[in-house]
Amino acid sequence: xxxxxxxxxxxxxxxxxxxxxxxxxxxxxxxxxxxxxxxxxxxxxxxxxxxxxxxxxxxxxxxxxxxxxxxxxxxxxxxxxxxxxxxxxxxxxxxxxxxxxxxxxxxxxxxxxxxxxxxxxxxxxxxxxxxxxxxxxxxxxxxxxxxxxxxxxxxxxxxxxxxxxxxxxxxxxxxxxxxxxxxxxxxxxxxxxxxxxxxxxxxxxxxxxxxxxxxxxxxxxxxxxxxxxxxxxxxxxxxxxxxxxxxxxxxxxxxxxxxxxxxxxxxxxxxxxxxxxxxxxxxxxxxxxxxxxxxxxxxxxxxxxxxxxxxxxxxxxxxxxxxxxxxxxxxxxxxxxxxxxxxxxxxxxxxxxxxxxxxxxxxxxxxxxxxxxxxxxxxxxxxxxxxxxxxxxxxxxxxxxxxxxxxxxxxxxxxxxxxxxxxxxxxxxxxxxxxxxxxxxxxxxxxxxxxxxxxxxxxxxxxxxxxxxxxxxxxxxxxxxxxxxxxxxxxxxxxxxxxxxxxxxxxxxxxxxxxxxxxxxxxxxxxxxxxxxxxxxxxxxxxxxxxxxxxxxxxxxxxxxxxxxxxxxxxxxxxxxxxxxxxxxxxx
Amino acid sequence: xxxxxxxxxxxxxxxxxxxxxxxxxxxxxxxxxxxxxxxxxxxxxxxxxxxxxxxxxxxxxxxxxxxxxxxxxxxxxxxxxxxxx
Numbered sequence: 001x002x003x004x005x006x007x008x009x010x011x012x013x014x015x016x017x018x019x020x021x022x023x024x025x026x027x028x029x030x031x032x033x034x035x036x037x038x039x040x041x042x043x044x045x046x047x048x049x050x051x052x053x054x055x056x057x058x059x060x061x062x063x064x065x066x067x068x069x070x071x072x073x074x075x076x077x078x079x080x081x082x083x084x085x086x087x088x089x090x091x092x093x094x095x096x097x098x099x100x101x102x103x104x105x106x107x108x109x110x111x112x113x114x115x116x117x118x119x120x121x122x123x124x125x126x127x128x129x130x131x132x133x134x135x136x137x138x139x140x141x142x143x144x145x146x147x148x149x150x151x152x153x154x155x156x157x158x159x160x161x162x163x164x165x166x167x168x169x170x171x172x173x174x175x176x177x178x179x180x181x182x183x184x185x186x187x188x189x190x191x192x193x194x195x196x197x198x199x200x201x202x203x204x205x206x207x208x209x210x211x212x213x214x215x216x217x218x219x220x221x222x223x224x225x226x227x228x229x230x231x232x233x234x235x236x237x238x239x240x241x242x243x244x245x246x247x248x249x250x251x252x253x254x255x256x257x258x259x260x261x262x263x264x265x266x267x268x269x270x271x272x273x274x275x276x277x278x279x280x281x282x283x284x285x286x287x288x289x290x291x292x293x294x295x296x297x298x299x300x301x302x303x304x305x306x307x308x309x310x311x312x313x314x315x316x317x318x319x320x321x322x323x324x325x326x327x328x329x330x331x332x333x334x335x336x337x338x339x340x341x342x343x344x345x346x347x348x349x350x351x352x353x354x355x356x357x358x359x360x361x362x363x364x365x366x367x368x369x370x371x372x373x374x375x376x377x378x379x380x381x382x383x384x385x386x387x388x389x390x391x392x393x394x395x396x397x398x399x400x401x402x403x404x405x406x407x408x409x410x411x412x413x414x415x416x417x418x419x420x421x422x423x424x425x426x427x428x429x430x431x432x433x434x435x436x437x438x439x440x441x442x443x444x445x446x447x448x449x450x451x452x453x454x455x456x457x458x459x460x461x462x463x464x465x466x467x468x469x470x471x472x473x474x475x476x477x478x479x480x481x482x483x484x485x486x487x488x489x490x491x492x493x494x495x496x497x498x499x500x501x502x503x504x505x506x507x508x509x510x511x512x513x514x515x516x517x518x519x520x521x522x523x524x525x526x527x528x529x530x531x532x533x534x535x536x537x538x539x540x541x542x543x544x545x546x547x548x549x550x551x552x553x554x555x556x557x558x559x560x561x562x563x564x565x566x567x568x569x570x571x572x573x574x575x576x577x578x579x580x581x582x583x584x585x586x587x588x
Numbered sequence: 589x590x591x592x593x594x595x596x597x598x599x600x601x602x603x604x605x606x607x608x609x610x611x612x613x614x615x616x617x618x619x620x621x622x623x624x625x626x627x628x629x630x631x632x633x634x635x636x637x638x639x640x641x642x643x644x645x646x647x648x649x650x651x652x653x654x655x656x657x658x659x660x661x662x663x664x665x666x667x668x669x670x671x672x673x
Contacts, residue, residue: 008589061625064632067639078639083632139633157629164640201621214614234644 056218057203057211063196064453065159066225068173068186070232071448073571077234078164080173080187080279084157086142087135092122094152103150107133110144136160161187167276169237171292172230172393172446175279183282184290186446189394190228193450197223224453231267231448236260239567240270243560244540248274251523251545251556257294257425258540258560260568263433263528265463266442268391269536269568271295271426295391298399298422299522299543302508303359303490303553305418308431310356311478312379313367315470321353321477325363332362336409340365353481357489359505365413373412377404380415383431383469384441385423391444392461399423418508429539431469432526435478435502436534439470483531493558494527496566498576502534503527503561505553510544519547525557529565535574538564 068080088111095103104122108115111134118133125131134141135158142155161176174185182188199222202215240258248256260270273293277285291297313319327347332340340362347360355363368376380386386401400422402411407420414420426444434441443464450459470478482502485491490505503526510520526539540557550556640646 061621062628064628067635072644075642077642077644078636081632081636081639083636084629162636162640164636165643165645168643168645203618211618212611212614214617238644 055204055206055209056215057205057209059201059203061199061201061220061222062157062159063198063222064224065161065176065180065196066190066194066453067227068190068194069227069229070169070234070237071229072234076229079169079230079232079234080161080163080176082159082161085136085160086139086155087158088133088137088142088145089154089156090122090131090133091129091152091154092126092131093129095122103148103152106148106150107145107153110148111137111141161279163279165234166280167278168234168241169230169232169271170277170279171273171290171294172232172271173279174290174394175282177282184394185279185292186228186230186393187279189392190447193228194225196225199223226458227451227453227455229448229451231262231269231445232271233269235571236564236568237270237272239564239571240538240540241272241274241276243564244272244274244542245276247540247542247556247560251542251549251551253542253546253556254544255293255297256540256542257297258538258564259294259425259429260536260538260564261429261433261444263436263442263534263537266430266433266445267448267463268426268444268446271446292393292395293543294425295389295393295396296424297543298397298424298427299541300421300508300511301418301423301428301524302506302522303361303418304428304504304506304508304524304526304539305421305423306359306364306416307356307435307478307482307504308383309364309367309371309376309379309416310352310481311435311470311474312376312383313371314352314477315474316371316375316379318370318375319352319367321351321481323352324349325352325355325360325366327355327360327362327366330362332365334365334369334409334413337365337413338410340413353484356481356504357484359485359490361417364416368412368414368416371416373404373407376412376415377401377407380421382467383434384466385421385427385431389424389426389430389444390466391426392447396426397424399427418506425539425541428524428526429537432504432528432539433537434469435475435482436528436537437475438472439468439475441466441469479531479534482527486527490554491525491527491558493554494525494562496529496562498566498578499529499569499574500531500577501527501529501562501565502531503558505558506541507551507553519551520544521547521551523551523553523556525553525561527558527561527565529569530574530577532577535572536565536568538568540564 062084065082067078069076070079100122101119104119105115108118113134121131145153145155159180163173172186174187175183176187177183182191199220202218203211204213204215205211240260244256244258256274258272259268261268271294273291275289277289314321326349327342329348330342330346334340342360342362347358350363380401385399388396388398411420430442430444443466445461447461449457449461451457479502482504483500485504486494486501491503494501494503506524508522509516510522522541522543523545524541528534528537538561540560542556545551545556
């Protein structure tokens with residue numbers, strides 16, 4: 001067949017050549033733009049690229065920040081959750097002066113605002129492109145605003161972090177700001193887990209940015225934040241928080257802290273700091289009240305520190321609980337060690353066990369002399385004092401343990417009864433847990449597990465042993481001595497009706513810039529129960545109580561610890577060790 | 589020539605139809621996605637609301653309003669191993 005060129009073939013060929021030429025030029029321009037060769041072409045190419053980009057409409061798909069849960073005996077309880085609340089804004093530049101009055105009135109009516117205020121707001125901010133009119137409105141109001149069909153008025157959804165339990169565990173949780181950034185507490189520490197990754201939907205639009213075509217390949221799915229489940233038990237947390245707050249109020253104290261811990265796993269069952277802090281009202285709270293003082297504020301422990309040093313001396317084989325110590329009839333002038341007294345008590349030759357039971361400072365100073373600074377310093381460090389416990393909370397203090405070189409004759413005789421050293425509540429609670437669990441120093445745990453948004457477990461935090469600090473035998477003996485403190489020593493007010501308990505009082509002076517402050521004390525009590533197989537250990541420390549109302553650990557803190565433990569043991573279904581009638585008979 | 593024009597017309601009509609259908613589906617997809625976002629928002633809202641209603645404080649309050657006896661039961665005889673908690 002003979003091919004005959006017709007006119008339309010020529011036209012088609014010319015058109016095709018033109019198209020190819022245009023495409024080639026477009027490609028060249030883009031290339032020149034990339035290489036930055038010809039200025040004019042580069043400018044045109046940039047315009048082309050910008051125009052193409054302008055057609056891409058990016059719509060964010062919000063992802064939800066993770067929740068924080070605590071537990072109760074039967075279920076999980078939401079401590080922190082997020083939801084989106086609509087907020088109304090206006091672009092005043094889009095409103096003409098004639099419309100201003102009408103729109104102000106309509107908006108005010110819809111949102112229940114003062115029309116005069118809305119009018120003033122829009123008039124004063126006439127030059128702005130974005131003015132909030134009402135934030136956190138109801139979905140119904142948002143719908144009503146939409147029905148106004150005013151292009152200057154819009155609705156924007158904002159995340160709001162809510163804490164349904166209010167101040168319960170507030171200092172542990174911390175808070176999240178309105179812009180989603182964490183402020184303090186667990187919200188800050190667990191932010192990498194809780195933070196969501198927003199998705200995006202890409203849509204191709206026309207020159208007026210009207211959506212034409214969805215581009216699923218460039219779109220991204222949102223990823224919700226992970227859920228953090230805590231070891232805290234809301235019921236026990238409530239018991240502790242109430243007890244600490246009442247003690248602080250009753251004794252007019254500056255602040256108080258409390259910790260309840262499971263000695264076998266290191267799980268923190270409750271952690272409290274008073275004054276309390278409601279994360280829902282973070283913007284109106286004094287920043288000092290947001291402190292989690294159980295980890296952030298170390299203090300001189302005083303006599304609650306004695307059992308630790310005594311146990312360390314026994315563990316070292318330097319003495320046993322039956323070793324007799326001369327308590328100098330109440331006053332001891334040590335060579336290069338200053339004057340030490342037993343505050344009006346006149347003990348003579350008593351056993352190490354009785355030194356703990358009666359809380360003799362002189363007896364403990366003698367224990368320090370027996371150990372020497374080096375062994376004493378080693379013991380203090382071995383029990384985890386002076387270093388952070390590793391709890392997953394921000395702002396933890398490791399306490400204050402001075403370097404061995406700085407220890408002198410005073411340190412040797414004062415550290416054993418809890419002076420010249422500062423510890424945090426959580427450190428003390430973990431140290432006493434070692435008495436309860438057979439000598440193991442556990443790492444405190446606040447996070448139980450992390451799950452994804454669908455509830456699948458991502459990570460479980462298992463109990464971790466830091467080190468063995470006591471042999472099982474010494475731990476058992478120490479626990480027995482602590483039991484005697486409650487039966488016949490300074491902790492009688494801690495004796496419980498139905499369980500055998502053990503514990504230690506502490507009344508420490510508060511140091512100031514020039515020695516100890518007159519009349520300033522930290523009243524502490526730490527105890528646990530049952531005796532046979534301790535289920536919980538509880539510490540309450542009340543800082544700077546009003547001296548006229550009471551300041552002894554045995555008076556201020558011990559009854560509160562008893563109250564918390566009795567409720568907790570009942571709640572945990574720990575069977576009583578003696579029926580109530582037996583206790584009544586004992587009391588008679 | 590006529591056949592070519594007719595063919596091109598049919599192709600053009602087909603393309604228009606496909607384009608129209610695509611646009612309609614794209615619109616439907618966008619509406620579904622928008623509704624999906626709304627529903628997610630509602631789920632989050634209810635989730636927090638349930639959290640608020642199940643706090644111990646609210647439960648105690650509602651029990652008091654309904655005059656329910658919430659006295660704690662005596663502990664059972666079975667021993668709970670604390671290490672299990």
